[in-house]
Amino acid sequence: MTETSTSSRTASALSLFAALLAGAAAALAALGPRILDVGDVGWMLHGPLGPDPVAYWLTWTFFRRSPWSWPPGLNPDYGLELASGIFYVDIVPLLALPLKALGGLVTVDQYWGPWLVACGMLQGGVAWRLIGLATQDPLARAAGAALFAFQPMMINRMGGHFALVAHWVLLAGLYLCLRDPAGRRQGVAWTLLLGTTALINAYLLAMVAALWGADLLTRGLRDGRIARRLGEVVAVLSVVGAALWLSGFFSLSGPLKPLGPGYGETGLDLLAPFDPVEWGRLLPTLPTLRHWEHGGSYLGAGSFLLLAAALAALATGRLPWRAALARHALLLAALVAMLAFAVTHRPAIGGVMIADLPLPAVVQRLADLLRASERFFWPLAYAALFGAIAAVAARWGGRRAGLLLAAALSLQLVDISAGLARYRALVADAPRVPVERLADPFWAEAAQRYTRIRAVPAGNFGANWEEIARFAARHGLATDAVYHSRVDQDALRALRMAVAAELDAARWEPGTLYVLRDEATHAIVAARYDPSRDLLSEVDGLLVFAPGWHIR
Structure with a gap:
């Protein structure tokens, strides 16, 4: 091994370490180190983070002490005849099931703090791998991964929707779509990814499934062997079905009614990605829709700097971007379809609805199952950020791209610092011993x-x-x-x-x-x-x- 290759490997390893560290730092900057104490539940039960963390803790408390049932994800003492599957409380069955099995060896009152830090690290690590498809420059990969980690889209979910912080599964799906497939390993990778996602969250599963469908068709059309993908389809459906069964997904058989407004009530305002709301301090607040999902699509000033640089690179006319889009046409179609689902049949811009298209009753009922539709903007947003990095690196080289990404990251951190501080204060101010409301x-x-x-x-x-x-x-x-x-x-x-x-x-x-x-x-x-x-x-x-x- 030459000295140059050894130095390159060392730089690459340090770059990956920096990416993982940045991901962990994003979670700790948002909520503070207190969340790593698995015996501290006060920050979850105090109230400012909303009712969801309370429901997570309750579900886990009942689940971990209940006898095993069949399927294992049932939790009958929390819900009785009304509902019992842990899948429907978003407590991340991927962790809840094995931690219950280890209950005699470890005592864990809450695992969501470590989970959030792990998601941040995975966000940084998978982003590092994804950026490697565009450039091998260590600085570009580390700074770019950190920019992916300090995304309000992900950090916003740390305010209550803990399972939804697993944006790394979206990055992994994009990576599988964009890399050169390696025979059967591609099918195995998708099966593992979708099975894992099924044990995390339904919204993320729907998005990753859309990415898989685009990649499956792309591979089938390229080699003319669509029928031969049947084995992969059977494997994916079997593993996903087993994962859902384990977590109690099939415990509900009648009509499922979501809480709150239905599909079309929490759509993506077309200005939402540019509206800092409580997250950004450098850009003015815009008059976008103010439903309960608002603020979850802001990209940050650093991201805008990167996207602007990418547009400048494309404007030179020296990049074969049309060929790249044609090569990934089905992926682009899937991303656009998810964007359309996010916007819904009631598109709005600047807080003003510009249309209200009727939906058939059956379509409305199905769409209601994924009513928080603004979330479906995330895959396109991450794909755009990766595309911007690829364009900048292709036009000006990895080293210059690294310097630009370092500048973009610095700008991003300044922009979202106020939002991070606000979240961190919610946790820091929470008492470690929650006040009991029924004291008689x-x-x-x-x-x-x-x-x-x-x-x-x-x-x-x-x-x-x-x-x-x-x-x-x-x-x-x-x-x-x-x-x-x-x-x-x-x-x-x-x-x-x-x-x-x-x-x-x-x-x-x-x-x-x-x-x-x-x-x-x-x-x-x-x-x-x-x-x-x-x-x-x-x-x-x-x-x-x-x-x-x-x-x-």
Whole structure:
């Protein structure tokens, strides 16, 4: 081995290390080192990060102590008849399943902090590999990977949607689409990637599947062997199906209704990538749509510098960009299709809807399953950033591209520093020991006398779900007071009817404590309970019915 090749390998290794370090730094800059303490759940339960982290912790708390079921991803004590699959609470089954299996060896109260840091590192590492398709310059690869890691698109998800931080699976999909396929290894790589993504998040799975479809057709058309890809299709569908089954995806069989607005309500405003909202400090805020997904598509000032440089490179007319686009036409078509899905049938620009096209009812129902459509902008955004790096490197060489990317990274860090500080403060200010909201002595005694607590009428994300579920989790009671991303509407209706009929007939479910959520249920119970035996009272702001309370 020559001295030059040894030096090149060393530089490459250092470049990769820098990329991984930058990815970890992105997560720690956003939330701080406290998240690495697997025994600290205060930052998740404090509140400022929203209800999702609370639901993650609750799901994991119930899941890790419950007996194994079949399939393994069922979690019946958190949801009872309403819902039980861990897939529908986004707790990353990829980690939850093995950590539950290791429960006798390790104690992990929360794994999402380490998960976020690992996702940052993988974002940097996979971006480094992707950029290697365009240039081998160590600085360009390290700085470019860091720019991918310090993307508001990814970091924004650290504010609550932890599974969605795994943007590295999108970069891996783009890498597989853009590299020269290596025979059967391409099919194996896609199978592993899609199977892994199925154990992380449904939105990411849909995006990676679209990339796989584009690559599958491209390879089939190039070698004229589309029919011979059947084996790969069977392998992918089998592995993805098995992964979904493991995580409880098939536990819901009826119509699935998402929480919140449906498809078309959270679409991508065409100015959203340029709107810094709370993330950027260098550019003016734009009047884009302000739905609950807003802010998740901003690219950052450093990215704009890179894209502008790429346009300048293309303007010279010396790059064969048309040939490159033609070579990856199906990939481009998939990216554009996802962009169209992100924009929805109700396109808007500057906060103003410019059309409202009707959708067939069946299409609307299917699209509602992926209602947070703005997210489908991410693959195109990452592809554009890679294309910009490739154009700059091809026009001016890897070393100059590296200097430009270093400048772009510096600008990016200055631009998003305020957003990072805001997120970091949310975690730093959270108490390590969360304040319990149900403090009356009644609850401690009730936990000794009942095995489950029901909220009536049942409902996903219903009134006081968090207080009830946290009480149940703390004391080992089963509950139907839950927050899931999807529930079976038929099961919900059946549960409400069954519980209402039991209460109407004064048939109290053995071992069950009830929290009454509405006046109608209160009236039914008040007319039928026995004050000498049962307790009907308000405790800590909740209307509680405790059958047999006065019987010792």
